[in-house]
Amino acid sequence: MKSSSFAEIDAMVRDGKVVVSADDSTVVAAVQDALKAGRSLTFYLSPAQAAAFKAWYWTPQRVKDRGMEPVSRAEREKISSELRVKDIGPAYSNRIDCECGAQYGAFEFIEQGVAEHGKESVDAVLALENTYVLRVNPVTPTVCSVCRTIVIIGHEYDMTGRYGCCRSEGTVVM
Secondary structure (H helix, E strand, O other), X not given: OOHHHHHHHHHHHHOOOOOOOOOHHHHHHHHHHHHHHOOOEEEEEXXXXXXXXXXXXXXXXXXXXXXXXXXXXXXXXXXHHHHOOOOOOOEEEOOEEOOOOOEEOHHHHHHHHHHHHOHHHHHHHHOOOOOEXXXXXXXXXXXXOOOOOEEOOOOOEEEOOOEEEEOOOOOOOO
């Protein structure tokens, strides 16, 4: 490892974060354990680790149960043109209906991300080349972009190769 990598690790630990290094099977098992236990964590996985986890998690039945669908080219283009975010590439998302009649999907997720974290942070995640960011049981609420209420059902997504979310059965976000 380069000395700059150690400096980055040291800065992360100083800021209260933990850095873990392990073989692929151990990392995937840690993600599975966090999911099963209902813990909320963010993992930064290698492409191989992400592929192994997604093959285990996104079974055909779970894809169906969670309403996961490919994000259309039109929605991806809307994300790029209206939010000025680079094309997210092939992605999958569920669509959640709000009580007000609006829907929450990939566009609204990116829009909420830009509003809460800033465009620079969203761009930085989408620019990652060797890292898949996996949010396990995230606690960030889904907020309807029309009526601004919290939508109880959690949004799930997979921006192939970059960013994803998974939830334990029955996880409620508040």
